[in-house]
Amino acid sequence: MTHGPRYTALVDRLPASVPFVGPETAERERGRPFKARIGANESVFGPSPKAIEAMSREASETWKYGDSLSYDLRMALADRLGVGAGNIIVGEGIDGLLGYLVRLVVGEGDKVVTSFGAYPTFNYHVTGFGGELVTVPYRDDHEDPEALIAKAGEVGAKLVYIANPDNPMGTWHDAATIQRMIDAVPDGTLLVLDEAYLEFAPEGAAPAIDPDDARVIRMRTFSKAYGMAGARVGYAIGAEPLITAFNKIRNHFGMARISQAGALAALHDDAWLAQVQGKVSAARDRLAETARENGLTSLPSATNFVAIDCGADGDFARRVLAELVARDIFVRMPFAAPEDRCIRVSVGHPEDMDAFAEALPQALAAARA
Incomplete structure (x- = not known):
């Protein structure tokens, strides 16, 4: 007689590990x-003192679930970025959003391209959903956009990942380089552009946002410059059909009220x-x-x-x-x-x-x- 859970074949062969x-x-x-x-x-x-004050005020309301749509925060972000609210999804940090995205598009055996030595949590999600990681080396301590795109086309990748600015090296590419990468994304591939550190980058590090460009999804966060890593607030900007698809699988009550209130206040404290x-x-x-x-x-x-x-x-x-x-x-x-x-x-x-x-x-x- 067998006792205990019957894991999927995939989970059964995965190591029990955490990225950090x-x-x-x-x-x-x-x-x-x-x-x-x-x-x-x-x-x-x-975080901003205004964010701390907002979270303190919201603490007494924490008996309520958070707004499942993160409506106020999404509207404020849309206004700040000049896109529609339908182009933005809020989630439990970039890490949580990466997990949802991989679940949406990566099945067992699907190829995903990233740089060898780049952000391990992304790799963790890809492996966890059965994807096959294909890597290219860094070039002069920078991620290599041309090599990433070429490899994605060669293997028919579902996703290709780049962080700009980069973690762990801190280097960056200018907006024109990233835009050329977006323009060269192969058919059937989605570019995951991780911009977690964008607020620390010099002017000209990010291309203009085209909310209808279905070739790219951009990930941003309140964990770094806004000082709210423990609140777990990230957001993604993408074409509306892709953003809507997150509603099929995301944790609709994953965002705490306190976190939403803090992020909204932080966003307005320039x-x-x-x-x-x-x-x-x-x-x-x-x-x-x-x-x-x-x-x-x-x-x-x-x-x-x-x-x-x-x-x-x-x-x-x-x-x-x-x-x-x-x-x-x-x-x-x-x-x-x-x-x-x-x-x-x-x-x-x-x-x-x-x-x-x-x-x-x-x-x-x-x-x-």
Whole structure:
């Protein structure tokens, strides 16, 4: 007699894994907290005070389910972006929306193209729904739009993924390059354009939005520049038939009332966003300076983190990372060669940057020893 659930054949052969081990898990295992939490690309500067006030007001109403349509937030986003509300879907962060999108279009054996070493959570969803990942390498620490499109055409991919700006390297392409990529999308392929870090990028990093362009879906978030990673609010912009299709499979009550209220207030506080952008820029400069002081180089970044080249191979960078963690500095690193020669450090308060600057030379010396 067989007891317990009868898993699908797909689930039965999948490993039980998560894309990222959170800092809380590491702290429990270590038995002490980190001194500087600068590894998960969170905004330590936090959400707008107006967002905090809105969420506090909404807390007493949390006995109610959230609006299943996220109507007020969608209308505000549509007005800000100059598109119709029917072109926007709100979901549980970009991660949640990526999961829904893959479920919508990827069946067992369907090909999906991404860069080798790009965002692991996207890969996690593709594998979880039985898709087959096909990868192309980075080129000069940038995702390679031409190679991605060529590979998508070669294998008949259902989806092709690119993040602009990129995670984990922080590099970016200009709007013209991304528009050429959109224009070259093969028939039957959908371009997933992850713009999670767009608010940190220079002017001219994003092409104009054509809400009726069925070749591309754009993903954005309140987790990064708006400082609301724990609230889980992301949104996608796409052609209305695709956006409508999300209603077939999404969790209609996945968005908490508190999260919706906070995101709506944050969206209207442009002054706070500008303040955060200024702090991020200053902290990126400090990280680049710290790298130079230690004989290392850093990659130009259009995000809220900086990739620092440790000057050797991935094994050495992993030793540096381990030594930083041992000194209570939480950072992460790319997982694929040759990008894994770097460590990835999120920006933080001046005291976070000070702690990193103090620990880095010690970590380098220990790693070399």
